Amino acid sequence: MAAIVTTQKAAAVNPLKSSQPLGAALAFLGVAEAMPLFHGSQGCTSFALVLFVRHFKEAIPLQTTAMDEVATILGGADHLEEALLNLKNRTKPKLIGVCTTALVETRGEDFLGDITLIKRKREAELAGTDVLLVHTPDFEGAIEEGYSKAVLALIEGLVQPVEPRRVDPGKVAILPGWHLTVADLDLLRDTVESFGLEPVIVPDISGSLDGTVPGRWIPTTYGGTPVEAIRALGDAAHCIAIGEHVRRPAEMLHAIAGVPCTVLETLGSLEAADRFITLLSRLSGRPVPSKLRRARSRLQDAMLDGHFHFGGKRVAIAAEPDHLYALAAFFTGMGAEVVTAVTTTGHSAILDKVPAAEVAVGDLDDFETRAGEAGCDLLVTHSHGRQASERLGVPLLRVGFPIFDRLGSQHRRTILYDGVRDQIIEAANMFQAQQRIHTPDSLDPFRDRGETHDGHSQASHH
Template identity: 50%
Template sequence: MAEIKHSRKACSVNPLKMSQPIGGALAFMGLRGAMPLLHGSQGCTSFGLVLFVRHFKEAIPLQTTAMSEVATVLGGYDNVEQAILNIHKKTKPEIIGICSTGVTETKGDDVEGYLKIFREKHPELSNLKLVYVSTPDFKDAFQDGWEKTVTRMVEVLVDEPSEGVAKDPARINVLPGCHLTPGDLDELRTILEDFGLEPTFLPDIAGSLDGHIPDDFTPTTIGGIGVDEVAAMGRAAWTIAIGAQMKRPAEALKIRTGTPFKLFERLCGLEPNDELMRFLSRITGRPVPRKYRRLRGQLVDAMLDGHFHIGGRRLAIGAEPDLLNDLGSMLHEMGAHMTAAVTTTQSPVLEHLPVDEVLIGDLEDLEIMAEERGCDFLVTHAHGRQMSKRLNIPFFRAGIPTFDRIGSGHQLSIGYRGTRDLIFRIANMLIADHEDNHEPTPDTWREGESHSHSHGAAASAH
């Protein structure tokens, strides 16, 4: 069992953690026709906007209430009202999702009260969905903001089932964690459909942030799950939640609709996917499709091939808890030693990680631990690139933000196929690093040959 420790530094030197409000904003981007709205200063929104644009390489819908110093002191109702009216007039969203920030939480703005007043003053906008989530950025992290926002969506948007209406056994709800990419969601959707199921994802960033080009420009999200589809989630027979962070939203959905849920803490690796296949076969009464039996065999073979290159590596990893559990556990099963682990926030999965201790800290902490413990392999987001150069160790980018590579939204790490390809990517990276640092260059060969010739000539002379 891992020991959880907290960094005692007075400040974060090289941040690993991202804030709750942008975690909540990303969750709202998984709704169709949505406009996320951060209740705070313009700088808070600008930071999140730049981060998402650099990661996804897409247009990102994100607005602000633009709180000034005076507005913050006097209260933000006027700013909230004006922001909602302007957004509705210019973009006609189906839903506006409001996340608080540190400045308005410190002031103590009663945003739920503001929305009640707004509804009374503007009955003409009664059909506009408004969802508010408290996400102060002076506590918790990105993963917590996502979790709280999805829970609030369930509480506000999902209809309670009518009496006498039976559950549809072909329908299944999916609550994905923030560590899953649009590519991961597409893979999971394919798996579920191959079992004859009709999945509903909340949120569905695969529909809005997968890089597709719409026929017409829209200032709101260009895909994702519709508000009407969220309302009907109570008719599904089952819910599956991916990542420990999604247990709370799954429990909220069960309380509201009576739909049972199954929690998968991770879907990267052989055993987690075996468990998924057994579960889907049981609830549908269908055998596992032949293609997944073949993909499982390919994964086993990839594990055999990859362990020669991954096994024995001393891993330094920094990530949100569920991503840390996903990748760290899979690499441990491949024979790597998780020697240094740093994360951003508390989670029940941390205690079960195959490592002596997990530090809630920053990338400076990870770098110090990696150097002291002789780590030779780094996994974290793009801000780890300077660390990898200083330590001179190979670096695998994982998580948000990954701004110095393209295609981050399509990185796949779940299912048999995703795990297989992830092993190949990591093993090939380690092979290339070994070749670059250990294989002799052509110049070295020529120098060796000249030395051999000179030695041979000297021997002949003797």
């Protein structure tokens, strides 16, 4: 449906992307007692760490192999080995997720071979710690790709095949997309449990990045999916992946252990939530609990109340592919029009389905330019969209990552009946706050001959 165009600029201005290894680290941070490790120079880790800290407002476990110029020339295997041993000694993690960076990938080493050798050589020292590798050079992809690769590595590297296939009829594997918040995961879990099913969410940042005060110092992640739970995923009755970018991990689970899977593109609208609930009802053989029926009815009411504010509104969205799709479907589903859609990379199959005339693969400068030209009522992207918002005079709904200038991004719900309702209310309130008061001038039929977009912010042309 949407035409995908790539902007032709030599220099990106105000990047939309965060790097691929950061996405992979985010997935590993959703595993209990885990430690992501960037194989690169210490700056790669430092930048990602600071960005995570600013977003989550938490101490984040993340380490580096600290490549220096000698290692860059001679090879980084020794640094990798030393880092693994140091981490094992100091933090005793259950899992170390090695994410490569552009530096070591440009150099081009046999990382898998190195890790295999290290594991063999240091078998005793590393016992009890799984070490996984993902290839995540910064020169390709963004968060979505990195996250997807790390989830794939978790499934491929940990799940044990069950021969012959045994099924735990209550167990459901859930592979959430990276853009789901802590509150979203809580809601998912509650919803699945309300059907008497046992969800295993992989990865699960609601256990590790939910902002608690643990009462002691924990050097690794303090919660998340236990490694053992991932290992034992093979007997799940079903796997539900949320977002195109976790399709491959779901298919891998099917390939390894024969777990049937369903990929849902989004849970961010009433009909999308209905699909999910229907699936759960079928899997469990139980009727839909009254609490959920009530929640659905509340969402219907919010849609009725809110649609006045969305109708005809012009929205500009910049987000990673699956997130863009979810947001665009949400806004168009409520009657708004997505006049500008910008994304990070152009490979995802979901982009064809984005309900917009065009999806541009570009940066926040493209976003700003296009949104300014189209004229719009709302900008939807992460905190770095604030410059565009200031210059265009259009309010910014902060979504995704990073959100460093607002609190509580992880406690916002965006999916299923309750989350969609919350999001309708939040956006509707932003639209209401911008409501223009009519003046004799603004309504003068000789002043506006209908060429401008009714409703879009005049401030953008100042």
